[in-house]
Amino acid sequence: MLMQRVLTALVLLPLLLALVWFAPTPWLYLALSAVGLVMAWEWTAFMRLTAPLQRAGYLLLTAAVLALVWFSPINGPGLTTALIPVVLIWLIVPLRFRGFPANGAVSTPLMVVAGQLMIASTLLSIAALHALPNGPIKLLFVFFLVFAADTGAYFAGRRFGKHKLAPNISPGKTVEGAIGGLVLCALWGGVAGSFAFGLHSPGAIALMVVLSLIVAVASIIGDLTESMLKRAVGLKDSGHILPGHGGILDRVDSIVAAAPTMLLGLRLCGLV
Template sequence: MLAQRVVTALVLLPLLLALVWYAPTPVLYGVLALVGLLMAWEWTGLMGWAAKGRRWAYTAACGLLLALAWLAPGRDILLPVLLGAAVLWWIFAVSLFPGFPDNLSRRQTSGLPMALLGLLLTVSTLLSLAALHATGPLKLLFFLFIVFAADTGAYFAGRRFGKRKLAPNISPGKTVEGAIGGLLLAGVWALLAGIPIFAPAGAVQAALLLLLTMIVAAVSIVGDLTESMFKRVAGIKDSGNILPGHGGILDRVDSILAAAPVMVLGLLATGL
């Protein structure tokens, strides 16, 4: 399993870096939209939709929305509205953690609200990534590595220091100490890379960049826990099997789903 994970990462990471660095933003969005179709298909699995017709229809609807969102004349006006709605969901998602699993049932994750949520999160996330890329590939890479840093820091800190469970009913392996380690590593990343990339004007903006980075890292953990929660309700281990050793697309991007809208809204709010 570990060997599969490493091989998959070694194949995908250079492709991702090349896409971000060399592709123009419309091409990047087009590739991301294709990934979004896979995400939509896997989301129907979280909803427990077994009928292939329903799954194909939902995936097609997601593709149509992704195209319309990109081609919409008022995309710059639409984006903050979509991001705001997504961020409100992630704030609400945190409130579900303490009472899980008694407060969430299969019926609640198989209906229209869950279907609409999947469309909102997919479209808002992919538009966020494209918006970041349009301001410069380095800014998008900086964001992606916030998520990687939070995940890596949480893994190693959790293995070394982890004692207190963060959300035992959702993800028993995650610890409070691991989460703190992830936040700290993300903070170090902000200081080492964020300052040169964003060139904040003065100490206040530098502090805002550090704060935003830590918030984005924290929200990435919320995204991970939320997908784990939905998978437990659905009774599945992975959202899919397209990535050997990693599971499905959603298993790899759950943190990004939560973090990307927060990152873009934060940048808009702080003027960074």
């Protein structure tokens, strides 16, 4: 299993880095839209849709939404306003964690809408970050911020973890691990963030550190939300497309919450 995970990462990471670094933003969005369709297919399992026609219909809906939002005013100045309710939803999702599993199930109509919001907001946010001046560096900063949250949580959790963060949802995660992830994200935000976004004043750097911490919290929420939804329907993994890793949603569950939160925060704070 470990060798599969390593080999898959060795193949996918260079492809992702090359795509971010060399592809124009429209081509990046197009490539990620293909990933979005896989996410949509996996999401249908969370909705307990098993009929091929139902799942195919949701894919067609996703493709139409992704095309529509790309050519709409939302993909521009309107994106800031559109992201406000999306980020607020992410920040209030933890209210469902405490009552899980009693309140873990979500109605199918709500899941239909939630999936479209999640996929479209994630891909548009990634594209908008990529389209900024020196966008590839800024986008990679966000990706590695999420990686820092996971890495810090893993090592701090192994060394100091005693108190469960959400035992009914993800028994392996601890409060101490989450704190370790936040500390590493604060360091990454202060050092790498000041470089990626060209920040020089102490106030701007402090603002970036605070925003990085908020984004790190959002990434944890995204991870726990996917775990909650999987447990609600009895899934171990969201899919099997990535050997050793599971599905696409298993790998991007943190990014789907982190990317919109980062873009909205950057715009509201005047950092871009």
